[in-house]
Amino acid sequence: MAVGFIFIVGLINLSFIHNVNCRLSQTEATRLNYFMSEVMRCARLPAASVALVSNGEVAYTNGYGTANQPEGLQAGRETAFCLGSGTQTFTATLLAKLLSNNKNYTWDTPISKILGSWVMFYDNHRTKNLNLKDILAMRTGFSNMDMVPLSRAMGRYRLISNLKYAPEIAKFREKYLQSDIMFVLVEEVIRELGSDTWEKLLKRHILDPIGITQPIFLNVKERQTNNFAGPVLSYNGNPYAIPFTSLKGFDVISAGSALCLSADDMAKWLLFNLEGGKNSDERQVLGTAHLEQLFEPWMFRTEDAGPRSRGFEQPNIQVSYSRDSNTLGWIKGHYRGYPTYTQGGNLPGYESLYSIIPGRAVGVHAAFVGDNSHKAYAAISLINIFGLDMLLHGAPWFDTNNVCKIMEDMTAHLSKLEEKNASNPVHKAPDAQRELDAYAGDFRHLAFGDIKIVKNESEYLHLKYGSVADYIMRPTYTPDVFILEAKPGPLWYSTHADFYQQKGPYLAYFNVLEADDVIDSVRIPHFDRYMDPVFSRRVKIPEPEPDEVICESGSTINTASVLSVTFMLILNMVAS
Known part of the structure; x- marks a missing residue:
């Protein structure tokens, strides 16, 4: 449902009076309110949520704007916004709690030892060594497989089985790569x-003891309150409320992306981490030593991992707000010379980011609904910067009358960091170069699973992937290249919303066997942020890395040859 934006500062400021938790001075609160109205106006945000904590107390919590476009729900400090990857600090804390009571496993225990031979990767070194620390610090080297949860391509158990073929983007523990999958x-x-x-x-172990009693999970069965900010993207310049159920596929990686919380609840979370693992009743929920383990850095972040990887540093911004390395769930950086820990993320229609400076006992959280653009990341970062400055100095380093210009400069910096491969433009054509039946059929990627391309009665090709992804394939004047357009349904926004339109058309490139001029495979770049998965009619099982096993007799067996026979049997079963 699309409705028009109304950005009148006076109307937005009315929401500041509604249900506010505030220990800021009147001058500070007024300055914060004006700043938020400017950010929302410049970034065209329908709704936002903010929490500030300082010296063991909640300094400010509030919600702004319209949280639910169809129902006209006004956002307040108890309105929940989804955190995306901001969920990961909660999961890391839960793991710390469970491991603290377990004598058999640690952060360094290989996953395959905990879950058994079910967990396998293409190379034996990862299979034998990949542990919880590797996953939380984002140093596995695997791609993110973005389209798998978005399209509900497969269930949890099939996904785990398919990870043995997960695309490798970097060597194991070589560099930071976001891999929520x-x-x-x-x-x-x-x-x-x-x-x-x-x-x-x-x-049971974390949220209830801290006093967070109304969490919302992306699993819609867990949703027990209507005080919830629904996801929103822009369509033709207006907010378009996308269905909450369109995010249901993220259930498969719930521990990395599925938590939604209010400003009030996020204030409790920030205080818990700043107070050494204690809740508001001074009860130790997690031992301080176990909590401190989560803040130890394990993987340096580089700019080549994406425009969001390093935050903002001088001279591109007056005061650096950096994100230098991954810890166990957090991202360590610096602000005004202080070690600063941040985390956040995005889902379609959501942005979140929170920061704590333990040395000064301050923390800030911000979340909003809207486009997942560079400007959105600039906005969410600037809110955190503003909040930290309010708590540290009582005023920001920038002129609040110049918010739009600062955000534009930050956005331009992010755009420069983004690598864009030059490609020849494609244009829709009335007909394909081949009979449509030549493209139809079943195609498989060993990690991403199966796509089906069918021709319907209207003489159109459709690409179906997972339980919700359904695209019309429009022919182009470029041979064997089609433009994908999402049909009405949960993922309609994925090719029609303004943010996705600006990224250019989603394309499917068919590959041909030159010997007999037959369509053999199809490459779909937008299915993953790091690589272009190729789905093939004839799946080839890759040879695993050789690994010699010493027999009792002293002779050696090359397990590659044994596994090769096994894989050939699997291939024959698939073909049949």
Whole structure:
């Protein structure tokens, strides 16, 4: 449902009076309110949420704007916004709690030892060594497989089985790469350690003891309140409320992305981490030593991992707000010379980011609904910067009358960092170069699973992937290249919303066997941020890395040859 934006500062400021928790001075609160109205106006945000804590107390919590476009719900400090990857600090804390009571496993225990031979990767070194620390510090080297949860391509158990073919982007522990998909393993480890689901264990061991009583999970069955900010993207310049159920596929990696909380609840979370693992009643929920383990850095972040990887540093911004390395769930950086820990993330229609400076006992959280653009990341970062300055100095380093210009400069910096491969433009054509039946059929990628291309009665090709992705394939004047247009449904926004339109058309490139001029495979770049997965009619099982095993007799067996026979049997079964 699309409705027009109304950005009148006076109207937005009325929401500041509604249900506010504030220990700021009147001058500070007024300055913050004006700043938020400017950010929302410049970034065209329908709704936002902010929490500030300082010296063991909640300094400010509030919500702004319209949280639910169809219902006209006004956002308040108890309105929940989804955190995306901001969920990961909660999961890390739960793991610390479960491991503290477990004598058999540690952060360094290989996942394959905890879950058994079910967990396997293409190379034996990863299979034998990849652990929880590797996943939380984002150093596995695997791609993110973005389209798998978005399209609900497969369930948890098939995904874990498919990880043996997960695309490698970097060598193991070589560099930082965002790989939320690996949280499917984290969730299984949590089930093994706690004998229950991630959601129930998180509530029992972490959220309830801290006083967070109304969490919302992306699993719609868990949603028990209407005080919830629904996801929004722009369409033709107006907010378009996308269905909450369109995010249901992220259940498969719930432990990495599925938590939604209010400003009030996030204030409790910030205080818990700043107060050494204690709740508001001074009860120790997690031992200080176990909590401190989560803040130890393990993987340096480089700019080539994406425009969001390093935050903002001088001279591109007056005061650096950096994100230098990954810890166990957090991102360590610096602000005004202080070690600063941040985390946040985005889902379609959501942005979140929170920061704590333990040395000064201050923390800030911000979340909003809107486009997942560079400007959105600039806005969410600037809110955190403003909040930290308010708590540290009582005023920001920038002129609040110049918010739009500062955000534009930050956005331009992010755009420069983004690598864009030059490609020849494609244009729609009335007909394809071949008969449409030549393109139809079943195609498979060993990690991403199956796509089906069919011709319907209207003489159009459709690409179907997972349980919700359904695209019309428009022919172009470029041979064997089609433009994908999402059909009406949960993922309609993925090719029609303004943010996705600006990224250019989603394309499918068919590859041909030159010997007989037959369509053999199809490459779909937008399915993953790091690589272009190729789905093939004839799946080829790759040869595993050789690994010699010493027999009792002293002779050696090359396991590659043994596994090769096994894989050929699997291939024959697939073909049949």
